[in-house]
Amino acid sequence: MEGLKVAEANLTVYVHPSKSNRVPEAILRELSHHLFKFNESFDGVLLAYGINGLDQNAKILPGVHPYFAVKLKADLLLFYPKPDMLLEGKVVKLTQESIHVIVLGFSAAIITAENIRHEFKYKTKRGEEQFVSRSHKRHVIKAGAVIRFIVKSFDEEILHIFGSLIPTHTGSIHWLDRKSEDVSVHDSSTKKRKDKDDGQFPEHGGKEAFSPSDHSNVKKSKKHRIKNQ
Incomplete structure (x- = not known):
């Protein structure tokens, strides 16, 4: 952080x-x-x-x-939070108009509705208020979740932070980290498959190539065997 x-x-x-x-x-x-x-x-x-x-x-x-x-x-x-810095905090309260967060256990932060990107939709599930991503259903922000957000401003007198979830690299840390791991695994698998494919298919469509001299040597060897018989 x-x-x-x-x-x-x-x-x-x-x-x-x-x-x-x-x-x-x-x-x-x-x-x-x-x-x-x-x-x-x-x-x-x-x-x-x-x-x-x-x-x-x-x-x-x-x-x-x-x-x-x-x-x-x-x-x-x-x-020392400054504008555009990435901070992490725990969601303690959530309403349709705002998300309330505690940073490092002592500093309060608020993210108002206009600073929550349109990807998130407010809903209530089994009496629990949530912001759920329209693009990724598993990306959920609710009370108790730890989120990553951008600093907009910081009130030094009352140690209050105004934050934003507009950038796409903000949101639930659990989902963001999982997405990052999935991307890393996918890239690694793609690289291994590409390396394997490059090694499996040499020139001439994967068939071993023979030069004319090699072909001549094969014929000579065959004649040599017949003569010895």
Whole structure:
């Protein structure tokens, strides 16, 4: 899935003097406050972090509250959905007008009717709402299905994604992956059959070709056998 990246960052964390004897704990707590929030400095939503290095020389900041600054290096896992990126998510609700999806367990996404390609037809089967492909009956989108869709826009404040199922390479991941496997198997079988056919039929329609000299040798061999008898 697109929209995920790992970034190396040089950070400065400000720690209260009361936490001076528990600096690592204070740093982890401070970083945890930024989890699952969009950060302009990181240009993404912080999903996880790992500290690689910690500067032992903290800088005291003058002022009414004398915090001290601790510099550190960290690896950050960021979620940064951009327009036209491919994302994957689980369908949690489906209506005739929209498909509601959860991405990575925390970010909500919605795909409205005008962004669902006409191939899909809304129907209710045994009380269950579905979008079923008119071209491929097994291509079904329903609650609980995992789908692949295109990002149209991303609301950074509420972490809400507006998506699209217009492109043909979007839809149910189960069906898309199965279709891809079928195409690969078909291409492989076609190639093997072609290679076999090319090896089975050489020149002259598959019959072994003899040159005039070969034919003469056959006659001479026959005469030689008769003479020896």
